[in-house]
Amino acid sequence: MTGRLRIAIFGASGYTGGELLRLLLFHPQVEVAQAISQSYAGEFVHSQHPNLRKRTQLQFTSRDALKECDVLFLAVPHGQSQKQIDHFARFAPKIIDLSADFRLRDSALYERWYGEKHAAPEWLGKFVYGLPELQREAMKTASYVSGVGCNATAANLALLPLVRADLLHPTKPVVVDLKTGSSEGGAAVNPGSHHPEKSHSVRSYAPTGHRHTAEVIQELGLHDVHLSMTAVELVRGVLATAHAFLKPGVTEKDLWRAYRAAYAGEPFVRIVKDKGGIHRMPDPKILAGSNFADVGFELDTESGRAVSLAAIDNLMKGASGSAVQAMNIMCGFEETAGLEFPGLHPI
């Protein structure tokens, strides 16, 4: 008996499941009791996550073998959690669902952006949105926490200081251009992900209408906000470049104050706006594998346009890292436990 909390990961063979395993196998206060994958039941975890070879002898188990645990992570494709949430809730008092199923509180907003009715709308109000920088206090007493959209996370972290400081122009839109890595698409393949098609491409895959927009609308209270997605030559990483017009008279020092007010106390958000050094603005390259989000900004005083940037690892701060951070908060652990890897340089 280790005294550690028992964790189960349902959907452990995908990329976010693999990241959860990488983080939780070395977390000081939990024990990974089960890694569930219907497709790979019976196989060693390292068959799908080769970085974990010789670090665990855990084998995937089938979904029917799910046992009671203290915290259940759901890392299944969109749409599956909402259909089985009553079933899952019988196995654990705390659930963190990484999918998009429980991110939105309003079923009408869900239907508008996902084009279908929610299968368990009565559960939407039970979940707390999974970004600690926005919902830390609510997480402390939550039993159920959602995942976060990786693109939404980058957009939200880029814009949060401007929203909290009430600096945005009241009648002008906010446009967020997002450059994304290929791992956002998950472990499943499709003709577009075939190497000759994907390699070296700069692919606009959702110039308008991306679903993560709904999370920015909900969490920041913005309504005239627009996201555009471009897949670039990265495996991990998202860079959000938000273009926002500010109220007249806002100075760059006002922006420094706003960003410090939002992030000075945040363990995983760093302001990167440097006149020296090699990386002077946020760049997802150096964040691979880390839970850090780097944010920066520049102000065009002629036009009043602020360009706010946020870089993350989509699988970490944009998914599994935030989920583990949420678990730490829910369980009263040190918020940074298991998440202190600073990334690699060079990489």
Add this chain to the structure above:
Amino acid sequence: MTTCPECEGALTLGADVIAGEIVVCGDCGVDLEVLSITPLTLAPAPQEAEDWGE
């Protein structure tokens, strides 16, 4: 303890700082020239604008 004139970040200078010395802000990375000690006055120093060939 003083503040950076560029970003208002907290700046701690050594006790032996002298006029004319260049110090760097840890927050925004700007080079600052110590114009005077009493009163302590700092101003951004000329700094190369690097575009990394872009």
